[in-house]
Amino acid sequence: MDPLEDVLSLLDTRSHLSTSLAAGGDWCVRFSPPSGVKFNSVRRGGCLLDVEGEPGPLVLAEGDCFLLTRRRGFTLRSGFGVEPVDAGPVFAAAENGVARTGEGEDVLLVGGRFSFGSRARELLLDNLPPVIHVPAGSGQAETVRWALDAIDRELRQRGMGATLVAQHLAVVMLVHVLRLYLAGRPSTATGWLAGLGDPTVAAALASIHAEPARAWTVAELARRASVSRSTLAARFKAAVGRGPLEYLRAWRIELAAKRLLQGGEPVAAIAHAVGYGSESALSTAFKRVTGVSPRDYRKQGHR
Known part of the structure:
Protein backbone atom coordinates (compact mmCIF):
# COMPACT_ATOMS: atom_id res chain seq x y z
CA MET A 1 0.00 0.00 0.00
CA ASP A 2 1.25 3.49 -0.89
CA PRO A 3 1.37 5.36 2.45
CA LEU A 4 0.42 8.69 0.85
CA GLU A 5 -2.58 7.15 -0.87
CA ASP A 6 -3.39 5.29 2.33
CA VAL A 7 -3.49 8.42 4.49
CA LEU A 8 -5.41 10.55 1.99
CA SER A 9 -7.99 7.78 1.70
CA LEU A 10 -8.20 7.35 5.47
CA LEU A 11 -8.79 11.09 5.88
CA ASP A 12 -11.71 11.10 3.41
CA THR A 13 -9.94 13.69 1.28
CA ARG A 14 -12.45 15.71 -0.76
CA SER A 15 -12.18 18.78 -2.91
CA HIS A 16 -14.66 21.65 -3.08
CA LEU A 17 -14.29 24.02 -6.02
CA SER A 18 -15.18 27.66 -5.50
CA THR A 19 -16.19 30.56 -7.69
CA SER A 20 -13.38 31.92 -9.88
CA LEU A 21 -12.05 35.45 -9.38
CA ALA A 22 -11.41 37.90 -12.23
CA ALA A 23 -9.67 41.18 -11.44
CA GLY A 24 -8.06 44.13 -13.16
CA GLY A 25 -6.51 47.51 -12.49
CA ASP A 26 -5.84 48.26 -8.82
CA TRP A 27 -7.53 45.72 -6.57
CA CYS A 28 -7.22 43.97 -3.22
CA VAL A 29 -9.47 41.24 -1.79
CA ARG A 30 -9.27 40.08 1.83
CA PHE A 31 -10.33 36.49 2.67
CA SER A 32 -11.35 35.12 6.05
CA PRO A 33 -9.48 32.08 7.42
CA PRO A 34 -10.66 29.11 5.33
CA SER A 35 -11.79 25.75 6.60
CA GLY A 36 -9.70 22.88 5.32
CA VAL A 37 -6.82 23.49 2.93
CA ARG A 44 -4.09 34.56 -16.23
CA GLY A 45 -1.95 37.51 -15.18
CA GLY A 46 -0.30 37.73 -11.77
CA CYS A 47 -0.85 39.07 -8.26
CA LEU A 48 0.53 39.18 -4.72
CA LEU A 49 -0.43 36.89 -1.84
CA ASP A 50 -0.23 37.90 1.83
CA VAL A 51 -0.92 35.30 4.53
CA GLU A 52 -1.39 36.20 8.19
CA GLY A 53 1.70 35.37 10.20
CA GLU A 54 3.89 34.75 7.16
CA PRO A 55 6.57 37.01 5.67
CA GLY A 56 5.47 38.37 2.35
CA PRO A 57 4.20 39.15 -0.03
CA LEU A 58 4.50 36.05 -2.19
CA VAL A 59 4.58 36.90 -5.89
CA LEU A 60 2.23 34.70 -7.92
CA ALA A 61 2.80 34.54 -11.66
CA GLU A 62 0.61 33.08 -14.37
CA GLY A 63 0.44 29.32 -13.92
CA ASP A 64 1.47 29.39 -10.25
CA CYS A 65 -0.62 27.75 -7.57
CA PHE A 66 -0.51 27.65 -3.79
CA LEU A 67 -1.89 25.63 -0.90
CA LEU A 68 -2.75 27.29 2.40
CA THR A 69 -2.60 24.54 5.03
CA ARG A 70 -3.43 26.59 8.13
CA ARG A 71 -6.61 28.38 9.14
CA ARG A 72 -5.30 31.88 8.46
CA GLY A 73 -6.71 34.92 6.74
CA PHE A 74 -5.07 35.92 3.47
CA THR A 75 -5.16 38.70 0.90
CA LEU A 76 -4.79 38.68 -2.87
CA ARG A 77 -3.91 42.02 -4.47
CA SER A 78 -2.54 43.74 -7.53
CA GLY A 79 0.07 45.78 -5.68
CA PHE A 80 0.74 48.02 -2.71
CA GLY A 81 -1.37 50.87 -1.37
CA VAL A 82 -4.81 49.51 -2.36
CA GLU A 83 -7.57 49.43 0.25
CA PRO A 84 -8.79 45.84 0.68
CA VAL A 85 -12.40 44.79 0.23
CA ASP A 86 -13.90 41.74 1.93
CA ALA A 87 -14.26 38.67 -0.25
CA GLY A 88 -17.81 37.92 0.96
CA PRO A 89 -19.67 40.63 -0.97
CA VAL A 90 -17.40 40.21 -4.00
CA PHE A 91 -18.21 36.51 -4.32
CA ALA A 92 -21.87 37.01 -3.41
CA ALA A 93 -22.20 39.17 -6.55
CA ALA A 94 -20.61 36.52 -8.82
CA GLU A 95 -22.18 35.82 -12.19
CA ASN A 96 -21.81 32.60 -14.18
CA GLY A 97 -19.33 31.23 -11.67
CA VAL A 98 -17.00 34.25 -11.77
CA ALA A 99 -16.60 36.97 -9.11
CA ARG A 100 -15.15 40.27 -10.28
CA THR A 101 -13.22 43.07 -8.62
CA GLY A 102 -11.29 46.12 -9.80
CA GLU A 103 -11.49 47.22 -13.42
CA GLY A 104 -11.10 44.67 -16.18
CA GLU A 105 -10.15 41.00 -16.15
CA ASP A 106 -6.38 41.01 -16.56
CA VAL A 107 -6.10 38.44 -13.76
CA LEU A 108 -8.05 35.19 -13.39
CA LEU A 109 -7.79 32.78 -10.46
CA VAL A 110 -9.53 29.46 -9.95
CA GLY A 111 -9.54 27.72 -6.63
CA GLY A 112 -11.27 25.84 -3.89
CA ARG A 113 -10.44 23.90 -0.78
CA PHE A 114 -9.78 20.38 0.43
CA SER A 115 -11.63 18.95 3.40
CA PHE A 116 -10.47 16.02 5.49
CA GLY A 117 -11.59 13.80 8.34
CA SER A 118 -11.10 14.66 11.98
CA ARG A 119 -7.52 13.34 12.28
CA ALA A 120 -6.13 15.39 9.38
CA ARG A 121 -4.35 18.00 11.45
CA GLU A 122 -2.13 15.52 13.27
CA LEU A 123 -1.69 13.02 10.43
CA LEU A 124 -1.11 15.38 7.51
CA LEU A 125 -1.43 19.11 7.97
CA ASP A 126 0.91 19.59 10.93
CA ASN A 127 3.67 18.08 8.79
CA LEU A 128 3.26 20.69 6.07
CA PRO A 129 4.42 24.32 5.98
CA PRO A 130 1.66 26.97 6.26
CA VAL A 131 1.99 27.84 2.56
CA ILE A 132 3.16 25.61 -0.30
CA ASP A 152 -10.17 24.89 -15.94
CA ARG A 153 -11.41 23.12 -19.07
CA GLU A 154 -14.10 21.21 -17.19
CA LEU A 155 -15.36 24.36 -15.47
CA ARG A 156 -15.48 26.33 -18.72
CA GLN A 157 -17.08 23.68 -20.94
CA ARG A 158 -19.52 22.44 -18.29
CA GLY A 159 -20.03 18.99 -19.83
CA MET A 160 -21.93 16.19 -18.11
CA GLY A 161 -20.51 15.56 -14.64
CA ALA A 162 -18.09 18.49 -15.00
CA THR A 163 -18.16 19.44 -11.33
CA LEU A 164 -17.51 15.87 -10.16
CA VAL A 165 -14.66 15.42 -12.67
CA ALA A 166 -13.11 18.74 -11.65
CA GLN A 167 -13.29 17.78 -7.96
CA HIS A 168 -11.47 14.50 -8.59
CA LEU A 169 -8.87 16.33 -10.68
CA ALA A 170 -8.30 18.68 -7.75
CA VAL A 171 -7.43 15.71 -5.53
CA VAL A 172 -5.01 14.56 -8.25
CA MET A 173 -3.47 18.04 -8.12
CA LEU A 174 -3.14 17.78 -4.33
CA VAL A 175 -1.23 14.49 -4.62
CA HIS A 176 1.18 16.02 -7.13
CA VAL A 177 1.72 19.12 -5.00
CA LEU A 178 2.55 16.90 -2.02
CA ARG A 179 4.97 14.94 -4.21
CA LEU A 180 6.68 18.16 -5.22
CA TYR A 181 6.90 19.22 -1.60
CA LEU A 182 8.49 15.89 -0.68
CA ALA A 183 10.98 16.16 -3.54
CA GLY A 184 12.17 19.57 -2.34
CA ARG A 185 11.52 19.34 1.38
CA PRO A 186 14.09 20.80 3.80
CA SER A 187 16.21 18.25 5.62
CA THR A 188 14.82 19.49 8.93
CA ALA A 189 11.28 18.35 8.08
CA THR A 190 9.83 15.55 10.21
CA GLY A 191 6.72 13.41 10.25
CA TRP A 192 5.54 10.41 8.22
CA LEU A 193 5.24 12.64 5.15
CA ALA A 194 8.91 13.55 5.42
CA GLY A 195 9.71 9.85 5.81
CA LEU A 196 8.40 9.22 2.31
CA GLY A 197 11.29 11.31 1.01
CA ASP A 198 13.85 8.84 2.40
CA PRO A 199 13.89 5.63 0.29
CA THR A 200 14.90 3.48 3.26
CA VAL A 201 12.21 4.87 5.54
CA ALA A 202 9.66 4.81 2.70
CA ALA A 203 10.24 1.07 2.24
CA ALA A 204 9.53 0.44 5.92
CA LEU A 205 6.45 2.67 5.81
CA ALA A 206 5.14 0.81 2.76
CA SER A 207 5.55 -2.52 4.58
CA ILE A 208 3.71 -1.24 7.65
CA HIS A 209 0.85 0.13 5.56
CA ALA A 210 0.60 -3.06 3.50
CA GLU A 211 0.25 -5.29 6.59
CA PRO A 212 -0.61 -3.15 9.63
CA ALA A 213 -1.91 -6.12 11.65
CA ARG A 214 1.33 -8.07 11.29
CA ALA A 215 3.52 -8.42 14.38
CA TRP A 216 6.39 -6.47 12.86
CA THR A 217 9.80 -6.22 14.44
CA VAL A 218 12.39 -3.58 13.64
CA ALA A 219 14.64 -6.34 12.30
CA GLU A 220 11.97 -7.52 9.84
CA VAL A 227 19.54 -2.02 5.79
CA SER A 228 20.66 -2.95 9.28
CA ARG A 229 18.32 -2.75 12.24
CA SER A 230 20.27 0.14 13.76
CA THR A 231 20.35 2.07 10.46
CA LEU A 232 16.58 1.79 9.98
CA ALA A 233 15.87 2.74 13.59
CA ALA A 234 18.07 5.84 13.37
CA ARG A 235 16.84 7.00 9.97
CA PHE A 236 13.19 6.34 10.79
CA LYS A 237 13.40 8.29 14.06
CA ALA A 238 15.25 11.17 12.36
CA ALA A 239 12.73 11.48 9.54
CA VAL A 240 9.42 10.57 11.15
CA GLY A 241 10.11 11.74 14.70
CA ARG A 242 9.26 8.37 16.26
CA GLY A 243 10.50 4.79 16.01
CA PRO A 244 9.09 2.24 13.52
CA LEU A 245 7.08 0.30 16.10
CA GLU A 246 5.78 3.48 17.71
CA TYR A 247 4.60 4.59 14.29
CA LEU A 248 3.00 1.17 13.71
CA ARG A 249 1.04 1.44 16.95
CA ALA A 250 -0.15 4.95 16.06
CA TRP A 251 -1.22 3.88 12.57
CA ARG A 252 -3.22 0.97 13.97
CA ILE A 253 -5.12 3.45 16.15
CA GLU A 254 -5.92 5.55 13.07
CA LEU A 255 -7.25 2.48 11.26
CA ALA A 256 -9.31 1.50 14.30
CA ALA A 257 -10.73 5.03 14.57
CA LYS A 258 -11.82 4.92 10.94
CA ARG A 259 -13.55 1.56 11.34
CA LEU A 260 -15.30 2.67 14.52
CA LEU A 261 -16.97 5.49 12.62
CA GLN A 262 -17.91 3.42 9.59
CA GLY A 263 -20.54 1.21 11.19
CA GLY A 264 -21.46 -1.29 13.86
CA GLU A 265 -18.52 -3.66 13.57
CA PRO A 266 -17.81 -5.11 17.05
CA VAL A 267 -14.87 -3.48 18.82
CA ALA A 268 -13.32 -6.91 19.40
CA ALA A 269 -13.36 -7.61 15.65
CA ILE A 270 -11.77 -4.22 14.94
CA ALA A 271 -9.08 -4.95 17.53
CA HIS A 272 -8.08 -8.20 15.81
CA ALA A 273 -8.27 -6.63 12.34
CA VAL A 274 -5.74 -3.91 13.21
CA GLY A 275 -3.31 -6.12 15.11
CA TYR A 276 -4.45 -6.16 18.74
CA GLY A 277 -4.99 -9.46 20.51
CA SER A 278 -8.06 -8.36 22.43
CA GLU A 279 -10.62 -5.62 22.83
CA SER A 280 -9.06 -4.58 26.13
CA ALA A 281 -5.62 -4.21 24.53
CA LEU A 282 -7.06 -1.96 21.83
CA SER A 283 -9.06 0.05 24.39
CA THR A 284 -5.98 0.76 26.47
CA ALA A 285 -3.92 1.86 23.47
CA PHE A 286 -6.81 3.79 21.91
CA LYS A 287 -7.53 5.81 25.03
CA ARG A 288 -3.84 6.63 25.42
CA VAL A 289 -3.84 8.26 21.96
CA THR A 290 -7.31 9.80 21.66
CA GLY A 291 -8.25 10.36 25.29
CA VAL A 292 -11.47 8.32 25.01
CA SER A 293 -12.35 4.64 24.79
CA PRO A 294 -13.26 3.09 21.40
CA ARG A 295 -16.91 2.85 22.40
CA ASP A 296 -17.06 6.49 23.49
CA ARG A 303 -16.14 14.27 13.01
Whole structure:
Protein backbone atom coordinates (compact mmCIF):
# COMPACT_ATOMS: atom_id res chain seq x y z
CA MET A 1 0.00 0.00 0.00
CA ASP A 2 1.25 3.49 -0.89
CA PRO A 3 1.37 5.36 2.45
CA LEU A 4 0.42 8.69 0.85
CA GLU A 5 -2.58 7.15 -0.87
CA ASP A 6 -3.39 5.29 2.33
CA VAL A 7 -3.49 8.42 4.49
CA LEU A 8 -5.41 10.55 1.99
CA SER A 9 -7.99 7.78 1.70
CA LEU A 10 -8.20 7.35 5.47
CA LEU A 11 -8.79 11.09 5.88
CA ASP A 12 -11.71 11.10 3.41
CA THR A 13 -9.94 13.69 1.28
CA ARG A 14 -12.45 15.71 -0.76
CA SER A 15 -12.18 18.78 -2.91
CA HIS A 16 -14.66 21.65 -3.08
CA LEU A 17 -14.29 24.02 -6.02
CA SER A 18 -15.18 27.66 -5.50
CA THR A 19 -16.19 30.56 -7.69
CA SER A 20 -13.38 31.92 -9.88
CA LEU A 21 -12.05 35.45 -9.38
CA ALA A 22 -11.41 37.90 -12.23
CA ALA A 23 -9.67 41.18 -11.44
CA GLY A 24 -8.06 44.13 -13.16
CA GLY A 25 -6.51 47.51 -12.49
CA ASP A 26 -5.84 48.26 -8.82
CA TRP A 27 -7.53 45.72 -6.57
CA CYS A 28 -7.22 43.97 -3.22
CA VAL A 29 -9.47 41.24 -1.79
CA ARG A 30 -9.27 40.08 1.83
CA PHE A 31 -10.33 36.49 2.67
CA SER A 32 -11.35 35.12 6.05
CA PRO A 33 -9.48 32.08 7.42
CA PRO A 34 -10.66 29.11 5.33
CA SER A 35 -11.79 25.75 6.60
CA GLY A 36 -9.70 22.88 5.32
CA VAL A 37 -6.82 23.49 2.93
CA LYS A 38 -7.29 26.38 0.52
CA PHE A 39 -5.84 26.32 -2.98
CA ASN A 40 -5.71 28.85 -5.79
CA SER A 41 -4.18 28.83 -9.24
CA VAL A 42 -3.40 31.90 -11.33
CA ARG A 43 -4.74 31.10 -14.77
CA ARG A 44 -4.09 34.56 -16.23
CA GLY A 45 -1.95 37.51 -15.18
CA GLY A 46 -0.30 37.73 -11.77
CA CYS A 47 -0.85 39.07 -8.26
CA LEU A 48 0.53 39.18 -4.72
CA LEU A 49 -0.43 36.89 -1.84
CA ASP A 50 -0.23 37.90 1.83
CA VAL A 51 -0.92 35.30 4.53
CA GLU A 52 -1.39 36.20 8.19
CA GLY A 53 1.70 35.37 10.20
CA GLU A 54 3.89 34.75 7.16
CA PRO A 55 6.57 37.01 5.67
CA GLY A 56 5.47 38.37 2.35
CA PRO A 57 4.20 39.15 -0.03
CA LEU A 58 4.50 36.05 -2.19
CA VAL A 59 4.58 36.90 -5.89
CA LEU A 60 2.23 34.70 -7.92
CA ALA A 61 2.80 34.54 -11.66
CA GLU A 62 0.61 33.08 -14.37
CA GLY A 63 0.44 29.32 -13.92
CA ASP A 64 1.47 29.39 -10.25
CA CYS A 65 -0.62 27.75 -7.57
CA PHE A 66 -0.51 27.65 -3.79
CA LEU A 67 -1.89 25.63 -0.90
CA LEU A 68 -2.75 27.29 2.40
CA THR A 69 -2.60 24.54 5.03
CA ARG A 70 -3.43 26.59 8.13
CA ARG A 71 -6.61 28.38 9.14
CA ARG A 72 -5.30 31.88 8.46
CA GLY A 73 -6.71 34.92 6.74
CA PHE A 74 -5.07 35.92 3.47
CA THR A 75 -5.16 38.70 0.90
CA LEU A 76 -4.79 38.68 -2.87
CA ARG A 77 -3.91 42.02 -4.47
CA SER A 78 -2.54 43.74 -7.53
CA GLY A 79 0.07 45.78 -5.68
CA PHE A 80 0.74 48.02 -2.71
CA GLY A 81 -1.37 50.87 -1.37
CA VAL A 82 -4.81 49.51 -2.36
CA GLU A 83 -7.57 49.43 0.25
CA PRO A 84 -8.79 45.84 0.68
CA VAL A 85 -12.40 44.79 0.23
CA ASP A 86 -13.90 41.74 1.93
CA ALA A 87 -14.26 38.67 -0.25
CA GLY A 88 -17.81 37.92 0.96
CA PRO A 89 -19.67 40.63 -0.97
CA VAL A 90 -17.40 40.21 -4.00
CA PHE A 91 -18.21 36.51 -4.32
CA ALA A 92 -21.87 37.01 -3.41
CA ALA A 93 -22.20 39.17 -6.55
CA ALA A 94 -20.61 36.52 -8.82
CA GLU A 95 -22.18 35.82 -12.19
CA ASN A 96 -21.81 32.60 -14.18
CA GLY A 97 -19.33 31.23 -11.67
CA VAL A 98 -17.00 34.25 -11.77
CA ALA A 99 -16.60 36.97 -9.11
CA ARG A 100 -15.15 40.27 -10.28
CA THR A 101 -13.22 43.07 -8.62
CA GLY A 102 -11.29 46.12 -9.80
CA GLU A 103 -11.49 47.22 -13.42
CA GLY A 104 -11.10 44.67 -16.18
CA GLU A 105 -10.15 41.00 -16.15
CA ASP A 106 -6.38 41.01 -16.56
CA VAL A 107 -6.10 38.44 -13.76
CA LEU A 108 -8.05 35.19 -13.39
CA LEU A 109 -7.79 32.78 -10.46
CA VAL A 110 -9.53 29.46 -9.95
CA GLY A 111 -9.54 27.72 -6.63
CA GLY A 112 -11.27 25.84 -3.89
CA ARG A 113 -10.44 23.90 -0.78
CA PHE A 114 -9.78 20.38 0.43
CA SER A 115 -11.63 18.95 3.40
CA PHE A 116 -10.47 16.02 5.49
CA GLY A 117 -11.59 13.80 8.34
CA SER A 118 -11.10 14.66 11.98
CA ARG A 119 -7.52 13.34 12.28
CA ALA A 120 -6.13 15.39 9.38
CA ARG A 121 -4.35 18.00 11.45
CA GLU A 122 -2.13 15.52 13.27
CA LEU A 123 -1.69 13.02 10.43
CA LEU A 124 -1.11 15.38 7.51
CA LEU A 125 -1.43 19.11 7.97
CA ASP A 126 0.91 19.59 10.93
CA ASN A 127 3.67 18.08 8.79
CA LEU A 128 3.26 20.69 6.07
CA PRO A 129 4.42 24.32 5.98
CA PRO A 130 1.66 26.97 6.26
CA VAL A 131 1.99 27.84 2.56
CA ILE A 132 3.16 25.61 -0.30
CA HIS A 133 3.95 27.57 -3.46
CA VAL A 134 4.28 25.73 -6.79
CA PRO A 135 5.84 28.06 -9.39
CA ALA A 136 4.74 27.49 -12.97
CA GLY A 137 8.32 27.78 -14.19
CA SER A 138 9.55 24.65 -12.41
CA GLY A 139 9.76 21.65 -14.71
CA GLN A 140 8.55 19.40 -11.91
CA ALA A 141 5.23 21.24 -11.86
CA GLU A 142 4.14 19.91 -15.27
CA THR A 143 1.71 17.39 -13.80
CA VAL A 144 0.22 20.04 -11.52
CA ARG A 145 -0.29 22.31 -14.53
CA TRP A 146 -1.93 19.44 -16.41
CA ALA A 147 -4.44 18.90 -13.59
CA LEU A 148 -5.16 22.63 -13.31
CA ASP A 149 -5.63 22.95 -17.09
CA ALA A 150 -8.05 20.03 -17.00
CA ILE A 151 -9.97 21.58 -14.08
CA ASP A 152 -10.17 24.89 -15.94
CA ARG A 153 -11.41 23.12 -19.07
CA GLU A 154 -14.10 21.21 -17.19
CA LEU A 155 -15.36 24.36 -15.47
CA ARG A 156 -15.48 26.33 -18.72
CA GLN A 157 -17.08 23.68 -20.94
CA ARG A 158 -19.52 22.44 -18.29
CA GLY A 159 -20.03 18.99 -19.83
CA MET A 160 -21.93 16.19 -18.11
CA GLY A 161 -20.51 15.56 -14.64
CA ALA A 162 -18.09 18.49 -15.00
CA THR A 163 -18.16 19.44 -11.33
CA LEU A 164 -17.51 15.87 -10.16
CA VAL A 165 -14.66 15.42 -12.67
CA ALA A 166 -13.11 18.74 -11.65
CA GLN A 167 -13.29 17.78 -7.96
CA HIS A 168 -11.47 14.50 -8.59
CA LEU A 169 -8.87 16.33 -10.68
CA ALA A 170 -8.30 18.68 -7.75
CA VAL A 171 -7.43 15.71 -5.53
CA VAL A 172 -5.01 14.56 -8.25
CA MET A 173 -3.47 18.04 -8.12
CA LEU A 174 -3.14 17.78 -4.33
CA VAL A 175 -1.23 14.49 -4.62
CA HIS A 176 1.18 16.02 -7.13
CA VAL A 177 1.72 19.12 -5.00
CA LEU A 178 2.55 16.90 -2.02
CA ARG A 179 4.97 14.94 -4.21
CA LEU A 180 6.68 18.16 -5.22
CA TYR A 181 6.90 19.22 -1.60
CA LEU A 182 8.49 15.89 -0.68
CA ALA A 183 10.98 16.16 -3.54
CA GLY A 184 12.17 19.57 -2.34
CA ARG A 185 11.52 19.34 1.38
CA PRO A 186 14.09 20.80 3.80
CA SER A 187 16.21 18.25 5.62
CA THR A 188 14.82 19.49 8.93
CA ALA A 189 11.28 18.35 8.08
CA THR A 190 9.83 15.55 10.21
CA GLY A 191 6.72 13.41 10.25
CA TRP A 192 5.54 10.41 8.22
CA LEU A 193 5.24 12.64 5.15
CA ALA A 194 8.91 13.55 5.42
CA GLY A 195 9.71 9.85 5.81
CA LEU A 196 8.40 9.22 2.31
CA GLY A 197 11.29 11.31 1.01
CA ASP A 198 13.85 8.84 2.40
CA PRO A 199 13.89 5.63 0.29
CA THR A 200 14.90 3.48 3.26
CA VAL A 201 12.21 4.87 5.54
CA ALA A 202 9.66 4.81 2.70
CA ALA A 203 10.24 1.07 2.24
CA ALA A 204 9.53 0.44 5.92
CA LEU A 205 6.45 2.67 5.81
CA ALA A 206 5.14 0.81 2.76
CA SER A 207 5.55 -2.52 4.58
CA ILE A 208 3.71 -1.24 7.65
CA HIS A 209 0.85 0.13 5.56
CA ALA A 210 0.60 -3.06 3.50
CA GLU A 211 0.25 -5.29 6.59
CA PRO A 212 -0.61 -3.15 9.63
CA ALA A 213 -1.91 -6.12 11.65
CA ARG A 214 1.33 -8.07 11.29
CA ALA A 215 3.52 -8.42 14.38
CA TRP A 216 6.39 -6.47 12.86
CA THR A 217 9.80 -6.22 14.44
CA VAL A 218 12.39 -3.58 13.64
CA ALA A 219 14.64 -6.34 12.30
CA GLU A 220 11.97 -7.52 9.84
CA LEU A 221 11.28 -3.98 8.64
CA ALA A 222 15.02 -3.42 8.24
CA ARG A 223 15.26 -6.51 6.01
CA ARG A 224 12.45 -5.11 3.85
CA ALA A 225 14.42 -1.87 3.55
CA SER A 226 17.71 -3.72 2.92
CA VAL A 227 19.54 -2.02 5.79
CA SER A 228 20.66 -2.95 9.28
CA ARG A 229 18.32 -2.75 12.24
CA SER A 230 20.27 0.14 13.76
CA THR A 231 20.35 2.07 10.46
CA LEU A 232 16.58 1.79 9.98
CA ALA A 233 15.87 2.74 13.59
CA ALA A 234 18.07 5.84 13.37
CA ARG A 235 16.84 7.00 9.97
CA PHE A 236 13.19 6.34 10.79
CA LYS A 237 13.40 8.29 14.06
CA ALA A 238 15.25 11.17 12.36
CA ALA A 239 12.73 11.48 9.54
CA VAL A 240 9.42 10.57 11.15
CA GLY A 241 10.11 11.74 14.70
CA ARG A 242 9.26 8.37 16.26
CA GLY A 243 10.50 4.79 16.01
CA PRO A 244 9.09 2.24 13.52
CA LEU A 245 7.08 0.30 16.10
CA GLU A 246 5.78 3.48 17.71
CA TYR A 247 4.60 4.59 14.29
CA LEU A 248 3.00 1.17 13.71
CA ARG A 249 1.04 1.44 16.95
CA ALA A 250 -0.15 4.95 16.06
CA TRP A 251 -1.22 3.88 12.57
CA ARG A 252 -3.22 0.97 13.97
CA ILE A 253 -5.12 3.45 16.15
CA GLU A 254 -5.92 5.55 13.07
CA LEU A 255 -7.25 2.48 11.26
CA ALA A 256 -9.31 1.50 14.30
CA ALA A 257 -10.73 5.03 14.57
CA LYS A 258 -11.82 4.92 10.94
CA ARG A 259 -13.55 1.56 11.34
CA LEU A 260 -15.30 2.67 14.52
CA LEU A 261 -16.97 5.49 12.62
CA GLN A 262 -17.91 3.42 9.59
CA GLY A 263 -20.54 1.21 11.19
CA GLY A 264 -21.46 -1.29 13.86
CA GLU A 265 -18.52 -3.66 13.57
CA PRO A 266 -17.81 -5.11 17.05
CA VAL A 267 -14.87 -3.48 18.82
CA ALA A 268 -13.32 -6.91 19.40
CA ALA A 269 -13.36 -7.61 15.65
CA ILE A 270 -11.77 -4.22 14.94
CA ALA A 271 -9.08 -4.95 17.53
CA HIS A 272 -8.08 -8.20 15.81
CA ALA A 273 -8.27 -6.63 12.34
CA VAL A 274 -5.74 -3.91 13.21
CA GLY A 275 -3.31 -6.12 15.11
CA TYR A 276 -4.45 -6.16 18.74
CA GLY A 277 -4.99 -9.46 20.51
CA SER A 278 -8.06 -8.36 22.43
CA GLU A 279 -10.62 -5.62 22.83
CA SER A 280 -9.06 -4.58 26.13
CA ALA A 281 -5.62 -4.21 24.53
CA LEU A 282 -7.06 -1.96 21.83
CA SER A 283 -9.06 0.05 24.39
CA THR A 284 -5.98 0.76 26.47
CA ALA A 285 -3.92 1.86 23.47
CA PHE A 286 -6.81 3.79 21.91
CA LYS A 287 -7.53 5.81 25.03
CA ARG A 288 -3.84 6.63 25.42
CA VAL A 289 -3.84 8.26 21.96
CA THR A 290 -7.31 9.80 21.66
CA GLY A 291 -8.25 10.36 25.29
CA VAL A 292 -11.47 8.32 25.01
CA SER A 293 -12.35 4.64 24.79
CA PRO A 294 -13.26 3.09 21.40
CA ARG A 295 -16.91 2.85 22.40
CA ASP A 296 -17.06 6.49 23.49
CA TYR A 297 -15.25 7.52 20.32
CA ARG A 298 -17.93 5.81 18.27
CA LYS A 299 -20.77 7.35 20.30
CA GLN A 300 -19.32 10.87 20.00
CA GLY A 301 -18.90 10.59 16.27
CA HIS A 302 -15.59 12.52 16.33
CA ARG A 303 -16.14 14.27 13.01
